[in-house]
Amino acid sequence: MHPASVARSTGLWALNHGVPRVVFHLQARKGEPLARIQTDPVLREHPEAMWQQVRERGDLVRGGYAWVTASLDVGSRVLRGDEFGVPLPEPSSPTARRLDRFRDPWAAGPVDPPSLLAIDPPDHTRLRRLVSRAFTARRVAGMEADIEATTHKLLDQLAGERRTDLIESFAAQLPVTVIADLLGVPAEERAPLLGWGDGAARLLDTGLGLRQFRRAERAIREMHQWVNDHVERLRRQPGDDLLSAVIQQADDLPADERPTRHELRALALLVLGAGFETTVNLIGNAVQLLSDHPDQRDALVAAPDGWGNAVEEVLRYDSPVQLTARMVRRPVEVAGRSLRPGHAVVVMIGAMHRDPAVFEDPHRFDVTRQNAADHLAFSAGPHFCLGAGLARVEARVGLAALYERYPSLSVEGHGVRRPTRVLRGFESLPVRLG
Numbered sequence: 001m002h003p004a005s006v007a008r009s010t011g012l013w014a015l016n017h018g019v020p021r022v023v024f025h026l027q028a029r030k031g032e033p034l035a036r037i038q039t040d041p042v043l044r045e046h047p048e049a050m051w052q053q054v055r056e057r058g059d060l061v062r063g064g065y066a067w068v069t070a071s072l073d074v075g076s077r078v079l080r081g082d083e084f085g086v087p088l089p090e091p092s093s094p095t096a097r098r099l100d101r102f103r104d105p106w107a108a109g110p111v112d113p114p115s116l117l118a119i120d121p122p123d124h125t126r127l128r129r130l131v132s133r134a135f136t137a138r139r140v141a142g143m144e145a146d147i148e149a150t151t152h153k154l155l156d157q158l159a160g161e162r163r164t165d166l167i168e169s170f171a172a173q174l175p176v177t178v179i180a181d182l183l184g185v186p187a188e189e190r191a192p193l194l195g196w197g198d199g200a201a202r203l204l205d206t207g208l209g210l211r212q213f214r215r216a217e218r219a220i221r222e223m224h225q226w227v228n229d230h231v232e233r234l235r236r237q238p239g240d241d242l243l244s245a246v247i248q249q250a251d252d253l254p255a256d257e258r259p260t261r262h263e264l265r266a267l268a269l270l271v272l273g274a275g276f277e278t279t280v281n282l283i284g285n286a287v288q289l290l291s292d293h294p295d296q297r298d299a300l301v302a303a304p305d306g307w308g309n310a311v312e313e314v315l316r317y318d319s320p321v322q323l324t325a326r327m328v329r330r331p332v333e334v335a336g337r338s339l340r341p342g343h344a345v346v347v348m349i350g351a352m353h354r355d356p357a358v359f360e361d362p363h364r365f366d367v368t369r370q371n372a373a374d375h376l377a378f379s380a381g382p383h384f385c386l387g388a389g390l391a392r393v394e395a396r397v398g399l400a401a402l403y404e405r406y407p408s409l410s411v412e413g414h415g416v417r418r419p420t421r422v423l424r425g426f427e428s429l430p431v432r433l434g
């Protein structure tokens with residue numbers, strides 16, 4: 001790397017990861033539950049006791065470095081409230097300008113502007129509309145037959161096997177194939193996607209070590225280059241895929257509304273990465289839970305109509321996205337607390353899903369739970385997941401076909417959890433197929 005790039009990257013790491021890393025460790029030593037989950041992989045694997053500590057302190061509590069909530073009601077209020085923005089300083093503030101000096105548009109990650117996850121209205125509304133107009137419920141419904149065909153093709157490849165790593169051979173392959181089809185990615189260019197996606201997923205976390213950060217930055221830089229070429233190719237030769245539709249719509253806009261190349265690239269990169277880095281976790285988490293609860297697995301195999309609700313219960317019980325955050329933009333009172341501009345609120349999605357005020361016997365996994373879908377696994381408000389409908393279809397179709405073929409599929413030994421903090425899923429999951 002050029003010395004100037006090394007200095008830039010180190011500066012960005014120090015602000016986004018180095019300083020928070022020190023703060024997390026200091027707070028963890030003082031016993032702050034969220035910081036302990038962030039810094040201790042064992043607690044991260046079994047966070048229930050820490051969640052309980054947060055809940056016992058109140059609906060909205062002052063943590064060491066931010067307000068924290070494990071209440072579904074308060075979390076929903078924060079995510080939907082227009083007094084809150086993305087967890088970054090106001091773009092016009094001196095801190096934001098200082099951060100901008102270190103940012104490289106060819107290495108911008110999923111939580112760096114202009115990613116949808118890192119911008120507020122009106123830019124967020126303008127860019128999000130481009131995807132939401134083209135990514136309709138009708139388009140998703142029209143994809144179901146193809147998703148089923150992809151699922152069967154992947155399962156056919158397992159024929160004759162007795163054991164497999166379910167993540168490698170199925171849970172990761174299904175979403176990446178579906179999103180690559182949706183975004184018009186040629187078959188021969190798909191191989192590096194999973195590696196790049198893993199880098200992007202790391203960049204959702206705060207407090208990475210310098211080496212981890214550099215590795216993730218390298219992956220995201222390669223992804224930017226490839227996405228840029230892909231966008232240009234679809235601009236010249238549009239297909240009937242979603243990304244071609246987004247590009248055409250964007251190019252037809254009046255100049256003052258048209259996204260810049262950087263904005264369009266960031267949009268494509270986010271949809272691509274979010275399209276497979278989360279759904280893999282949903283499928284993997286479901287397989288682990290059903291292996292732990294074979295009676296519920298058998299009931300689903302006997303009555304496959306239940307798969308839709310089972311997917312909701314997995315999203316609730318073992319959420320693929322565990323955390324998000326917002327920053328207060330205007331003074332606001334929530335849960336009896338006065339929040340001021342600049343205060344951050346961490347919304348503990350995974351913990352909120354065990355809120356006894358909403359879910360009866362919340363630590364029980366029950367695929368027939370009546371209100372399982374009352375979760376916020378896809379967030380809420382302006383940043384509500386654009387791919388929620390697609391993820392639901394993929395998981396329902398994928399799991400139903402998997403268990404139809406292997407009704408007694410079970411985990412053999414122990415899966416290995418991903419090291420990520422925001423995303424929760426498995427890196428590998430050894431299973432006996434039946």
Ligand code: HEM
Pocket residue numbers: 116117118128179270271272274275276278279282320321324325377378379380382383384385386387388390391
């Ligand atoms: C189980 C699978 C998935 C889960 C749990 C999930 C979860 C989420 C969550 C929690 C957010 C919002 C974060 C926040 O409020 O700060 C989000 C945003 C987003 N998701 Fe998903 N997602 C999933 C699948 C997908 C898929 C399949 C796609 C694309 C096809 C996708 C595309 C996006 C995009 C583009 C955003 C940004 C929306 C915005 O900021 O306006 N997601 N997702």
